[in-house]
Amino acid sequence: MKRGVEGRERPRSRSSGDKQSQVWACLRDVMDPELDESVTELNFVTRADVDSKDRVYIEFRLPTYWCAANFSFLMADDMRRAISALDWVKGVSVVLGEHMYADKINAGLAQGRSFQETFGAEADGSLDDLRQTFLVKAFQRRQVALLNHLVGLGLSPAEIVSLTLRELGCLPLDDAGEKLVQRYLERRSVVGPASGDGLAFVDANGARLGADGLAGYLSSLRRVGINAEFNGALCRGLLAARFDLDTPFVPKSRTMPASPGT
Amino acid sequence: MYRTAKGEEIFVIDGHTHFWDGSPANQKNIHGKQFIDCFYAYHSNLSPPSEKWEKEKFEKYDAKTMFDDLFVTGYDDMAILQPTYLTDFYKNGFNTTERNSAMKKSHPDRFILNGAFDPRDGTKGLEDLHALSEKHKLKGVKLYTAEWRGESKGYKLTDKASYQYLEAAQKLGIKNIHVHKGPTIIPLNRDAFDVADIDDVATSFQDLNFIVEHCGLPRLDDFCWIATQETNVYAGLAVALPFIHSRPGYFAHVISELLFWVGPDKILYGSDYGIWTPKWLIDKFMAFEIPADVTKETGSVLSMEAKTKILGLNAARIYGIDVEAQKKKIRAGGGYAHLPEAVHAPR
Numbered sequence: 272m273k274r275g276v277e278g279r280e281r282p283r284s285r286s287s288g289d290k291q292s293q294v295w296a297c298l299r300d301v302m303d304p305e306l307d308e309s310v311t312e313l314n315f316v317t318r319a320d321v322d323s324k325d326r327v328y329i330e331f332r333l334p335t336y337w338c339a340a341n342f343s344f345l346m347a348d349d350m351r352r353a354i355s356a357l358d359w360v361k362g363v364s365v366v367l368g369e370h371m372y373a374d375k376i377n378a379g380l381a382q383g384r385s386f387q388e389t390f391g392a393e394a395d396g397s398l399d400d401l402r403q404t405f406l407v408k409a410f411q412r413r414q415v416a417l418l419n420h421l422v423g424l425g426l427s428p429a430e431i432v433s434l435t436l437r438e439l440g441c442l443p444l445d446d447a448g449e450k451l452v453q454r455y456l457e458r459r460s461v462v463g464p465a466s467g468d469g470l471a472f473v474d475a476n477g478a479r480l481g482a483d484g485l486a487g488y489l490s491s492l493r494r495v496g497i498n499a500e501f502n503g504a505l506c507r508g509l510l511a512a513r514f515d516l517d518t519p520f521v522p523k524s525r526t527m528p529a530s531p532g533t
Numbered sequence: 534m535y536r537t538a539k540g541e542e543i544f545v546i547d548g549h550t551h552f553w554d555g556s557p558a559n560q561k562n563i564h565g566k567q568f569i570d571c572f573y574a575y576h577s578n579l580s581p582p583s584e585k586w587e588k589e590k591f592e593k594y595d596a597k598t599m600f601d602d603l604f605v606t607g608y609d610d611m612a613i614l615q616p617t618y619l620t621d622f623y624k625n626g627f628n629t630t631e632r633n634s635a636m637k638k639s640h641p642d643r644f645i646l647n648g649a650f651d652p653r654d655g656t657k658g659l660e661d662l663h664a665l666s667e668k669h670k671l672k673g674v675k676l677y678t679a680e681w682r683g684e685s686k687g688y689k690l691t692d693k694a695s696y697q698y699l700e701a702a703q704k705l706g707i708k709n710i711h712v713h714k715g716p717t718i719i720p721l722n723r724d725a726f727d728v729a730d731i732d733d734v735a736t737s738f739q740d741l742n743f744i745v746e747h748c749g750l751p752r753l754d755d756f757c758w759i760a761t762q763e764t765n766v767y768a769g770l771a772v773a774l775p776f777i778h779s780r781p782g783y784f785a786h787v788i789s790e791l792l793f794w795v796g797p798d799k800i801l802y803g804s805d806y807g808i809w810t811p812k813w814l815i816d817k818f819m820a821f822e823i824p825a826d827v828t829k830e831t832g833s834v835l836s837m838e839a840k841t842k843i844l845g846l847n848a849a850r851i852y853g854i855d856v857e858a859q860k861k862k863i864r865a866g867g868g869y870a871h872l873p874e875a876v877h878a879p880r
Contacts, residue, residue: 335574336567371564490830494754497786501751504780508578513570 290321290359297353298329304345304405306503307412314510315346317368326362327354332369334509340372344386345398347376403461407475410458412499414472415492417451422489424448428482432472439471534860534869535608535815535844535877543819543841544856546645546848547603547612547811549711549746549771549803552636553628556593564681565622576808579775584813594807596636604643605871607811609804610845610863611854613645615675615711615746621682630665637669642862645852647673647711650702652694653682659701666705672852673709674702675746678730690730699738709851711744711769714756728756735763742851744801747772748791757794767851768795770843771803777817785823789833797839801848815844819877 298319299311310316310331318330329350333343347365354363365380367373379389386398421431424444434442436459439452459465463477472480480488535543555569573591590598603609614633618626626632630648637646648671650662665671679687688695690712702710714728728749735743746769749756760766768791776784791800802818804811823835849856863869 335571336564337571371567493786493830494757494790497783497790498751498753500780500783501753501776501787504776504783505578505751508779509571509574512574512577 290325290357291319293357294319294321294327294329294354297357298350301346301349301353302409303506304342304402304409305499306506307405307409307499308503310346310350313507314514316350324361325359326364327360329354329363329365330368331365332367332514334506334513336369336371338370340376340390341386341398341401343367343370343372344376344379344389345402347380348386348398351380406458406461408495408499410455410461411475411492411495413451413455413458415489415496417455418472418485418489420448420451428485432470432480432482432485434471435467436465436469436471437467440467534610534872535819536872537819537837537877541837542860543608544845544849544860545608545610545802545811545815546845546852546854547609547804547806548744548769548801548848549615550599550603550612550806551615551617551628552596552599552633553617553807554593554623554625554632555591555627559593559623559625559627561622561624565619565627568619568622568627572808575772579779580809581778581813584810586807591807596639599636599806600640600643602810602812603804603806604868607804608815608877609643609811610868611643611645611859612806613647613673613803613848613852615647616649617675617677618649618651619677619680621680630669634669642859642866642868645672645854647671647675647709648707649675649677650698651676651680651682652688652692652698653685655694659698662698662701663705666707671705671707673711674707675711675713677713679713690734695734696737699734699741703738703740708740709742709744711746714745714747714749714752728752728759731766732759732763735759735766739765741765742767744769744851746803748787748795750787753787753790757790760795760799766795767799767801767847769801769803771805772808774802774804774814774818775809777821778813781821782824784821785827788835789823789827789831792833792835792839793831797836797842798847800843802844816877818844 295311298316299309301310302308303310303313303315306313315331315333316329317332318328320328322328331347331350347367351363351365354360367376367380370376375389379386418431421442422428436456440456442448442452444452456465459471462475463469463473470479474480474488535545537543555565555572557566560566560569569592573588576591577585603612614636615628616630616633617628619628620626630646633644634646637644646669648662648665648669650658652658654661676690678689681687690699699710712731714731728745731743731745734741742765743763744767745756745760748768748770749759750773756768760768773784773787776787788800802815804814819840821835823833828834846856848854849859
């Protein structure tokens with residue numbers, strides 16, 4: 272559930288607390304590209320404030336001092352884009368802390384430069400390619416999780432490969448299944464058009480899956496999942512070790528009461 | 534030495550150990566501090582709580598502590614010392630061949646001393662490699678393709694200079710090239726830890742063995758593909774193995790993929806000491822069985838024979854160690870005197 276008040280009329284819908292909730296809601300949709308998890312769920316974001324002139328201040332940190340600069344830049348850029356999409360925002364400052372390239376990245380972000388412009392010859396490949404690579408990996412990982420779930424429910428390979436997107440949306444599933452469908456659908460368009468009559472399951476090139484080859488297809492996707500699992504476990508653990516997350520992490524700014532009347 | 538319930542003796546060669554100095558006194562700059570802090574985070578995060586060290590001990594441990602952890606408390610019979618210079622971060626380097634050679638000198642039957650080179654060091658570096666090899670009779674080197682050197686943030690094995698160094702290594706009889714391809718430190722250009730360059734040099738240098746440390750994680754899929762195609766590419770288990778405690782299900786998947794693609798003859802145990810210690814790693818490894826559902830999926834079984842190969846026989850083969858002769862030497866030197874006539878069978 273989204274916290275905050277977007278979409279609902281309230282007398283104080285433009286108060287700073289509500290704006291801050293909107294900012295947090297935006298950040299929740301920004302993913303770590305390699306882990307395919309939200310930067311807020313991962314505890315990366317330590318500050319999200321709005322000042323009286325509607326400027327937004329974000330601060331974040333990563334599991335290690337050495338986390339790849341391109342991923343770091345990409346996340347910061349995604350945060351800036353997501354927040355800039357709010358119509359009332361007059362400016363966004365995103366600052367990365369305790370990182371080997373913090374100064375360089377922060378200067379690049381502050382001046383609105385691209386990753387390539389920021390790092391020059393050391394940068395290798397544009398961020399758009401990198402973004403696409405990891406969107407495809409996220410698609411595959413979400414797909415294999417959903418397919419395994421459907422196989423477990425007893426759907427046959429023939430049924431699965433012929434499902435349309437509309438039919439997928441109508442399957443009677445429990446909460447866990449619904450969540451897998453929702454997460455999958457968020458990435459389905461990465462690999463091709465996703466209209467209701469279109470096939471629910473296609474491969475990374477947008478081609479349809481064969482019923483006979485489904486088992487082999489699933490095991491080939493398995494290693495994508497193993498890699499993601501490795502990264503996820505490592506990053507969560509390293510962040511916890513680095514910043515002592517034994518105590519539940521509550522950003523200062525989130526402790527401010529957000530609802531009217533308090 | 535590890536003894537099973539049936540009385541079998543398993544000879545253990547630890548493929549990956551360090552004798553480092555990451556203490557504040559040796560740190561040259563913030564990077565030096567952050568490097569050892571990052572290692573400590575790995576240590577804290579993946580060790581069982583009872584095995585966690587104090588920060589100060591972790592930054593710099595003495596030779597006796599290391600010897601005891603490996604050979605007295607731990608089950609290692611021999612250990613390979615892998616250097617990591619990091620001279621841009623540490624005044625005297627982090628873990629140089631020179632520093633490691635003190636361990637080798639005190640316990641010649643226990644340690645295999647590896648060297649290192651960096652193709653960016655040019656002709657001078659080649660001369661140094663000759664001298665280093667002559668002095669220490671090197672059989673292996675450890676390479677850090679992502680190590681910073683001035684403005685450069687890494688190199689590839691396919692660079693022309695790398696070829697010159699590998700040719701020199703071959704001539705000098707340095708057969709084993711350990712390459713760090715793993716998650717420890719990630720440079721600006723993530724390709725510096727990419728495994729693809731291994732493919733090229735493994736084909737070009739058939740007489741050399743390439744041991745990919747940390748099995749290329751988190752790019753296990755790319756690594757398995759390369760290792761399958763090349764007969765002289767090995768997987769080093771350091772960093773992958775400690776997941777056996779915190780994420781055994783995940784470790785089961787990794788070892789299954791490695792057994793399936795790379796095979797039991799080309800996987801090497803390594804503790805990555807002082808990040809982790811052999812005792813708990815091997816206790817858990819010996820007790821470990823791949824769960825039935827994973828075996829069903831991959832067809833991989835971690836048999837006793839496979840464990841024996843991974844723990845020591847594979848490294849003995851590529852380093853030319855005669856296991857029985859080595860055991861005699863260690864026994865004659867009193868190296869097994871501390872071993873009770875007990876067994877180490879998994880509980």
